[in-house]
Amino acid sequence: MTPRRWAVTEEQDHGQTPATQGSRIDAYVDRYAARATGMVASEIRALFAVASRPEVVSLAGGMPYVTALPLDMVGELVSDLVTRRGPVALQYGSGQGDPHLREQICEVMRLEGIHAGANDVVVTVGSQQALDLITRIFIDPGDVVLAEGPSYVGALGTFAAYQAKVVHIAMDDQGIVPESLAQTIYALETAGAPIKFLYTIPTFHNPGGVTLNIARRQQVLDICQRAGILIIEDNPYGLLGFDGEPMRALRADNPDGVVYLGSFSKTLAPGFRVGWALAPHAIRDKLVLAMESAVLSHSSFTQLAVGQYLATQPWHEQIKSFRELYRERRDALLDALESLMPPEVTWTRPGGGFFVWATLPEGLDSKAILPRAVAERVAFVPGTGFFSDGSGARHMRLSYCYPEPDRIREGVRRLAGVIEQEIQLRDTFGTASARDHQGVDTPGPDLA
């Protein structure tokens, strides 16, 4: 054995009071797995503890507005579930998930053109766990994952935890750029790099707020099929579009080449933690085994609650009312940006989902700005959190899903003021010093 080194560890109390007993020394500092070194708390975590105060308008969080749900109905439904089906709802379930719920999930996916059997669905603890299990079964340290730049912060955290190398693919207001995808694959294959899959959020991207257009969808499918690269299609916002019918999922046109990740966190509620993966048979088999070794089985109670909700409540109507709610907030955010932001600032115009991706003028650093913004009682997520390589300093993610429209306008007013000051400072003293960036920013669950 190597002798134990004794080292004092930084406390990361996640905004809570420190424990009153036990040693602050990490006696096991040299015992952790290599992958654990990739697990670092976000530098901005502490700041977000402040940002969660009521006086701060948070344009940072990705929390759905669950208050819009018919709580009495849901309450009745869960009590009915326990009294009528308690012995099942309170017992262990199967690793793959409740068979009836998996049937219902297939119905939901049909809205996006997917025809699949319940036997190819694995119910997971939010789609975050599906992402973790997929990474677990495919990624060896050093393997390459392709992802849009920017990409979902929670996915980047998971890829880092499995020591994957994330290579970003360029994205514009029409989504991922097929030429960039093809060129990157060619370059990596030429260099002999092991590409394991493409991780993409084609519809209402987090954080980009853009959607992959129809022509490009076929191109992306073709490029990946030719290269034999699996596609992980993460689609939590697909049913939250503001105009017309839901987009056709990538999975709808390639059952064998795409693993589809879905979730009820945005169309119902995240508190149940019910998501799923739809995968080709062989991959599904591995996912079920990985699921069992990770948690044995998901909560029967929350699975049956979601199933009961889908069976007894007008869930299509509920999703429609969510759409109206979020559309109004998106409009409030876009109008406020239009009328209040300095002309040098630009942003995307989402057709659905929760997020707007804003770009600051040359020389400004969103992470350097965040503390000043929080002091002015407004919060956002700096762009660096959405890249694995520390780029993105000129960008910020603005969420419109949670605050009321008036609060959104007020938040933008405060943020515009801060940015104007920053521009003046830049013009007077030159570029704001960009702080170095270490690791992946993971602002915590409520901000994912």
Next chain:
Amino acid sequence: MTPRRWAVTEEQDHGQTPATQGSRIDAYVDRYAARATGMVASEIRALFAVASRPEVVSLAGGMPYVTALPLDMVGELVSDLVTRRGPVALQYGSGQGDPHLREQICEVMRLEGIHAGANDVVVTVGSQQALDLITRIFIDPGDVVLAEGPSYVGALGTFAAYQAKVVHIAMDDQGIVPESLAQTIYALETAGAPIKFLYTIPTFHNPGGVTLNIARRQQVLDICQRAGILIIEDNPYGLLGFDGEPMRALRADNPDGVVYLGSFSKTLAPGFRVGWALAPHAIRDKLVLAMESAVLSHSSFTQLAVGQYLATQPWHEQIKSFRELYRERRDALLDALESLMPPEVTWTRPGGGFFVWATLPEGLDSKAILPRAVAERVAFVPGTGFFSDGSGARHMRLSYCYPEPDRIREGVRRLAGVIEQEIQLRDTFGTASARDHQGVDTPGPDLA
């Protein structure tokens, strides 16, 4: 890139009807991570699908008897939770878990002599996830985990999934043998093997049914402390003892050297999937980060439901009535074994928990016997599932937690008949051929 090989994969439909569409070919067979090769479905899985039929007496499952719960009360409580606290219960929570529930968990642990702060508790998706996260942050491929022989099948599956090398420590009817622990550590350290931790179930062992006595507890703590080896104390059954007060936990006497894993699956219900880890600060920090990258956060709904149950229901009384229920079933099993089993068969006499560990006479193989037992409408888990090296063929785990006492007696009658036949066959034709054993048997969630 290596060119893609095409290979047909075995279907493992987990006892369900095969999917009606999609390819049976695994196009990604050579793309999986090295750890995925360690994930194999149990050979006996299909058999247990049969064993779950009502006419079969299952002495195999570890399912608690949740029917004994006050379902109306629980139903009321969850509906009240949604109607009164819906916006919190249905929203994302923190990665570490609900702060109030963590306080309540500390109260529960006080019954076993543990004094801890809520800030050192991480709520997990059952204690299985705590086990997964601990393994994730400590185990690199080839690292050594010490565990009793036999050990919990779900833990062995998780260790295998992270490519750990499990070294078993001898156990007798007083629990783990300290001399064996000390000698094994010495031998491994001399050989330069990286021992990451000791995984132990000191109280009402699964599958052993034995409890580490008080004298040995101190010895095990001393041995591990001297060697600087972390102890993972898995204690789901600690409050389900049939005589006297709960045993004092190992963690109670060494806060810095023990990670304690607890669960509400056996004292309340597994359907909520609420377990926890109590860990030294530095390890807790890593566990929270690992938790967030694995699932973002546990279900707020089930966490608050458990908290509400603890706050409003007479949970001490409920646990007492569970104890009485399981005591009666243990007595039924032990009496039936005493009066019906051939004299060559021996077994342990648990003072609590769910399991009896039986040993067959020389020359019998429990896995070879299982199909015949199932044909006679009785099921058990063969001993080989509880060892990482395929040993244990002469042993079987008998669970008394789920069937009613009369069914238990009937099950033992059937099993005794099968074993008698096996003994006659052995005496006539010699040793039953032990089938080779591949991988770790994971009989699935309901059997863990």
